[in-house]
Amino acid sequence: MMRLLATLLIGLMVLGQMAQAQNGPLRIEITDGVIEPLPYAVPDFVAETSGAAELASNLARVVAEDLNGTGLFREIPAKAHISQITNFASPVQFADWKAINAQALVSGAVSVSGNDLEVKFRVYDVFAGQELGNGLRFKGTTEGWRRMGHKVADAVYSRITGEGGYFDSRVVFVSESGPKNDRRKRLAIMDYDGANLQYLTDSSAIVLAPRFSPTGDKVLYTSYETGFPRVFVLDVGSVERRVLQDQAGTMSFAPRFSPDGKSVLMSITQNGNTDIHTMPVNGRQTKRLTSSPSIDTAPSISPDGQQIVFESDRSGNQQLYVMPAGGGEPKRISFGQGRYGTPVWSPRGDLIAFTKQNKGRFHIGVMRTDGSEERLLTASFLDEGPSWAPNGRVIMFTRETQGSDGTAALYSVDVSGRNLKKVKVQGGASDPAWSPLQ
């Protein structure tokens, strides 16, 4: 008995020693971080040829404005810089940039030869003291300097966040002018940041809901120029257009390209019933995908081309449904309070953006493709018509203000709900559609 007790006592002591000792490294788990813009520095690019100084400064500004506009980055102003980069090839003094808490550094150089423009840049992780990726060089013309700036910003964004950028993209939208009771609408196109505005149609007929093709060279839209809503397709380069669906006794609207750009989804109203159809871009034959006595509209196809999300009032009020791309039994995915509409599948394929109307207010929100994890990102008198940025990170939409003198404007918001801001557009604007990355 005494021997057994002694054995137990010794065993406990050994176990205690083993527990007290720490084998291997100290292990810690962190589950709480911070959400804040990453401080970075982008000094003026180095002008390597005479006459390139202005472009060098302007290009750095375009890069900074693109990055700052995401809400993920915070530029450290030039007056706080300790080091000056005067030679693109010189080693970076990381200590000087650490001292001002710059976590990333973008350096660049510009050379101009006649009408040719060359831009090169590098991105550094300051605290790691190393470059992120390799240096990159773009060549173009001086007329396209803004676009080259967007290209550099896209590359910087991609190297720091690990995701594709969206700065070298365009937005087609409906430009609005005149009072609310006599509003003139026409298609317009601009850079994502509001620069280089151009008009694609005149204001002789009402136009609605433009949508880019996957390659960005064509635009689908709905026009009332024949007196009834009809789907048209427009070539962005030549501004030539043709009606896509003109079957007598029908109305067609809410078009959207398939991911391969070969076919078009749209709603067609015939004999008082609205269903979703598909048709080839270069063909005439339509195929009906839904067949309910309700209003089925606003189709959007998933990036893999396998599923379609659309809105329908078949349950009594407007809700979202998902069905196979070739048609089939739809499955309802929205079950919250209020009405849901204008669903758009994310380019990433993981989320669906939508418009929600509830208790007299409109929201832009996102949910998983099965309807779970619904999150409302905005709230106002009238928000509608979401459109995804090409990287699936930002949503642009229409916000209209209340009253007889209310105007429509474009807004954008990060998918996390942060960084809600108004897009700089001259005049009123609605129905934005983001192009793919150029």
Added chain:
Amino acid sequence: MHIGHYISGAAHAGVIGWALWGGAFRDEPPPFEVSGVSIVTTEQFEAALAAERAPQPETDVTAPQAPTQADDVPSLTSQTDDAPALETPDSAEAPEPDATPTPPEEVPAPSQLTDVAPTLEPPSEEMAVLIPRDTTRPMVRPADRVAPEPVAPPEPDTVVDDVVKETTTPDDSVSETVAEPEEATAPEAATTEIVTEAKEQVALAPKASIRPVLRPASRPKPPAETTTDTPSSSSSSTDAAVAEALAETPAAPSGPPLSQGEKDSMRVSVQKCWVVDVGGQSANVTVTVGFSLDRDGKVKGPVTLLSSDGGDSKAVDTAFQSARRAILRCQKGGYKLPIEKYDHWREIEITFNPEKMRLK
């Protein structure tokens, strides 16, 4: 007694004598006035009243002159006013007719109205409160920073007062200059969650109170580590090199490990520099990184990725970069860890798990 009878008899006799001889029983009547009265009939009395009320004719009022026609009649012209000229609208610019007003929604007859009791949302189990959920609360100050520990916005900047005050002159008797303490920069305001526009209208009362962090129990300091024997000066250089190499080799840690409080201190030091992009793909990645510290608590050598879970290679690389920045950025002068337990924190592995962050 007889005196009273005499006085009474005398007084009575005096009164009787005054009445008899004083004139109280005189024959002549006192003088009075007489007025003449005439009797009239009712008709005569009414006629007399009517005569008093009748108006008296005025004789001094001048009669008005009749107006002459030539002074008052205006002159009339025979021409009529010109009708306003109506412009014929241009057919090309004809204004569009007003839009047909939308008929208002039919209001159902009272008989069709049904009272519907408002549905009350049952409170969740975690919200055992009696206050209504939609109570209007002060709005949260928007902040760009979301951190585990909220930080109140800093005090407003000092403004120049309108009243000019004289500056104080330094006292010459004080020869020693006192260095003023340097003011630390106020921490950036932060909230504990992302407040989207849609969330701003809801009640902002916290659903659960934050428990205070327990102070780590004070523990007796372990005995100081015994110094290792240094090689004697007479030993050869080879022996010295071997001894140095042995000293660099991490020995198995001995002694008490770091307390939970010391581990928490290290964790908090790193997590406040860990920036999570909650909307990015890297928020789906958990990475474990390893690194070494010198005795000053500074990172020695590279920070290496040991393992990852979730996401593609780009997302893993981004998550690793974020973790590495957090470790390197927050070390500053070195992490504050007990030097006597250096063997226990010489090598550190930290797992960065953003799963909780994604829900914010």
